[in-house]
Amino acid sequence: MAKGAGMIHPQLATMLAVVTTDYPLEAGEPIAFLRPAVDTSFNRISVDGECSTNDAVVLLANGASGVERTAERDAELASALAQVCGALAREIVADGEGTTVLLEIAVTGAVSDDEAAAVARRIATSPLVKTAAFGHDPNWGRVLAAAGSAPWNGGFAHVDPDRMTVCFDGTEVFVRGEPTGATPDLGGTAVAIDLDLGLGSGSAAYLASDLSYDYVRLNAEYTT
Amino acid sequence: MAKGAGMIHPQLATMLAVVTTDYPLEAGEPIAFLRPAVDTSFNRISVDGECSTNDAVVLLANGASGVERTAERDAELASALAQVCGALAREIVADGEGTTVLLEIAVTGAVSDDEAAAVARRIATSPLVKTAAFGHDPNWGRVLAAAGSAPWNGGFAHVDPDRMTVCFDGTEVFVRGEPTGATPDLGGTAVAIDLDLGLGSGSAAYLASDLSYDYVRLNAEYTT
Numbered sequence: 466m467a468k469g470a471g472m473i474h475p476q477l478a479t480m481l482a483v484v485t486t487d488y489p490l491e492a493g494e495p496i497a498f499l500r501p502a503v504d505t506s507f508n509r510i511s512v513d514g515e516c517s518t519n520d521a522v523v524l525l526a527n528g529a530s531g532v533e534r535t536a537e538r539d540a541e542l543a544s545a546l547a548q549v550c551g552a553l554a555r556e557i558v559a560d561g562e563g564t565t566v567l568l569e570i571a572v573t574g575a576v577s578d579d580e581a582a583a584v585a586r587r588i589a590t591s592p593l594v595k596t597a598a599f600g601h602d603p604n605w606g607r608v609l610a611a612a613g614s615a616p617w618n619g620g621f622a623h624v625d626p627d628r629m630t631v632c633f634d635g636t637e638v639f640v641r642g643e644p645t646g647a648t649p650d651l652g653g654t655a656v657a658i659d660l661d662l663g664l665g666s667g668s669a670a671y672l673a674s675d676l677s678y679d680y681v682r683l684n685a686e687y688t689t
Numbered sequence: 690m691a692k693g694a695g696m697i698h699p700q701l702a703t704m705l706a707v708v709t710t711d712y713p714l715e716a717g718e719p720i721a722f723l724r725p726a727v728d729t730s731f732n733r734i735s736v737d738g739e740c741s742t743n744d745a746v747v748l749l750a751n752g753a754s755g756v757e758r759t760a761e762r763d764a765e766l767a768s769a770l771a772q773v774c775g776a777l778a779r780e781i782v783a784d785g786e787g788t789t790v791l792l793e794i795a796v797t798g799a800v801s802d803d804e805a806a807a808v809a810r811r812i813a814t815s816p817l818v819k820t821a822a823f824g825h826d827p828n829w830g831r832v833l834a835a836a837g838s839a840p841w842n843g844g845f846a847h848v849d850p851d852r853m854t855v856c857f858d859g860t861e862v863f864v865r866g867e868p869t870g871a872t873p874d875l876g877g878t879a880v881a882i883d884l885d886l887g888l889g890s891g892s893a894a895y896l897a898s899d900l901s902y903d904y905v906r907l908n909a910e911y912t913t
Contacts, residue, residue, distance in 0.1 A: 513816045516838045570874075592737045592816075593908055600909030614740045616840075677909075678902050683825030684817055 467562040471656045480520040482553055488542050498543055499524045499550075506550035509582070510672045512561035513680065514590035522550070537574075558577035559654075563680030566598045568571060568673040569654040572612075575667030576623050582669035584622050588658065595676035601651040605644065628663030630658060661673035705746040705776055705909055706731060712766050713752030722775075723748045730774035733806070735895045736785035737904065738814035739869040743771050746774070781877075782896045791821045792897040793877040796836075798892030806893035808846050811839035812882065815874030819900035824877040829868065832884060854886030859883075 492500070503522050514598075524546070526641035532538065559567050571586050575581035588594055588614035591611040597604035608631050615622040634657050641663065727746050748770070756762065759908070783791050794812050799805035812818055815835040821828040832855050839846040851866035858881050860873035864885065898904075 489900075515815065516819050516832070591739065593739050594905075596905055596908035599905065600911075610739070676904055678903060680816075680825065681820050681900060681902055681905060684820035687824075687827070 473565040480507065480517060480522075480557060482522040482550070483525065484523070484549055484553075485525045485527075485543065486545075487528065487530035488526055488532065488538070489534055490524075494560055495524035495526055498539075498546055498579075501543065502546040502550040505547065507557075509670060510554045510586075511586070511589040512558060512564065512674045513684075528534070531606070533675045547553065547679040548669070553609035555672055558674050561674040561680075562683045563677040564674035565654070565673075565677050565679075566651075566675040568595075568598055568671075569655060569657045570671040570673060571657070571659045571668070572663055573659070574662040575627075575669070576662075576665040577667040578669055579678065580617055581662075581667040582671075583617045584612045584615045584624075584662070585659070585669045585671035586659070587611050587622075589671040589673035589684075594658075595673065596658055598675035599640040599677045603636075603638050603647075603649050603651055605633070605639040606687070608658060609639070611663070612660060623664055624662060625664065630661040630663065632659040633657070650674050661665065690855075693902060694754075696878035704731065706746040706774070706783060707749065708747070708770065708773055709749045710766065710769075710775075711754035712750055712754065712756065712762070713754070713758055714748075714750035714761075719750055721746035721895065722763075722770055726774040727860050729771065729894070730778040731781075733809075733894060734778045734782045735810070735813040735900045736782060736788065737900075743880040779896055782898050785898040786907045787901040789878070789901050790825070790875075790899040790901075792819075792822055792883045792895075793879060794895040795881070795883045795884065795892070796894075797883070797892040798852075798886040798888055799893070800886075800889040802889040802893055803885075803891070804841055804846050805891040806895075807841045807843075807876060808836045808839045808848075808884070808886070809833050809893045809895035811846075812884070813895040813897035816900055818882075821896065822875075822880055822899035823901045823911065827860075827871075827873050827875055829855040829857070829863040832882060833863070836884060836886070846889055848886060849888065854885040854887065856883040857881070 499522060507522055512604050520633050530639065564581065572581040574586040575584060588608055588611045591607065593607040593612055597607050609629060613621065615623045630637060630641055631639040633651060634650045637645050638647050639645065701864060723746060723752065731746055731782065782788065787880060794809050796805040798808040812832055812835045815831065817831040818835050821831050833850065833853060837848045853863065854865055855863040855871045857875060860871050861869050862871050863869065
């Protein structure tokens with residue numbers, strides 16, 4: 466169970482999620498199972514780049530299944546948690562304030578996983594990438610520009626345009642420094658943006674919403 | 690002379706500005722006069738938080754005035770440059786893509802000037818602050834939330850809600866932890882947001898645009 470809408474860019478703080486299991490866990494144990502699942506799900510989504518003050522993910526385990534714990538079953542729980550958290554996180558973005566298009570951003574070929582995450586996060590929060598998505602425009606230039614301005618270690622992430630390749634919905638639009646001229650039709654409610662930096666083996670994924678008239682309307686008309 | 694529109698969040702890289710003077714400067718000298726003026730003008734504006742690839746500010750000096758240089762006249766040039774750059778930077782934001790309201794953000798009482806700038810920058814780029822401005826809403830909560838999530842030194846800027854005071858157009862709406870209940874009418878084309886952090890003597894100013902339907906339209910319809 467999860468709710469979200471706006472102020473979604475969790476670093477865990479208005480997102481609420483509760484996962485329940487009848488698997489037997491001791492008090493204090495759930496966090497060790499939950500944290501890795503949260504790191505690649507709820508902590509990798511962005512609606513508007515705004516952090517909330519009270520995001521929370523809770524795992525409740527009552528042991529009612531009565532199953533015997535084994536290392537293998539613990540691993541199955543961890544895997545199931547990652548799936549459930551991933552599915553809930555995706556629904557939060559799809560249901561975000563003003564969302565019309567879900568962006569599935571995957572960055573590969575980074576120097577490290579952390580640097581890939583920084584690049585993916587910058588693309589996920591770029592107003593120009595998000596308005597292009599609202600306009601169904603496979604605008605690789607905005608993806609490259611966002612990647613090149615990703616904050617990293619007090620400076621910027623490592624990028625080299627001549628090594629970068631960008632695909633929209635699986636179609637290559639920019640390959641190692643050169644546009645291919647392809648203009649894939651982005652008519653769906655989800656768009657996959659794959660960026661290969663061509664530098665190393667670091668990778669990260671991020672889910673984001675587009676930036677639409679309705680996001681502006683909801684947040685300009687609403688007052689507290 | 691200056692042009693801008695979108696992709697305005699200069700760290701000096703589509704903003705172009707040229708300042709001319711007939712004051713006598715030697716080759717290589719203009720940068721020393723220009724840099725301090727740029728730091729507090731062109732580098733303190735944001736339309737959409739997007740950096741461009743080719744912002745440039747140029748100072749051309751031909752010495753045609755034939756005046757004798759003195760330390761006092763050099764200081765006058767520096768002061769005039771700061772004024773001219775400040776006025777041009779303000780025009781760029783007012784003329785930004787979709788701008789309907791100019792936000793004049795002033796942060797005082799920070800631990801340091803640099804930390805004040807980080808807080809001001811976060812407020813200037815917050816979608817929630819910018820949509821509230823489009824809705825003419827004196828939403829102090831969004832200002833506080835933005836300040837509290839300002840990235841600083843790998844963590845977040847120092848803030849304490851009980852020491853923070855927020856004014857919209859000079860009216861106190863939140864004083865040291867408590868809302869005043871005042872709801873100033875923000876009907877104009879400019880809004881002053883003053884945030885006193887109450888922690889130290891650091892200060893910084895920033896100019897920003899609101900986030901409007903037209904910003905979304907311009908950047909969703911435009912394709913490259």
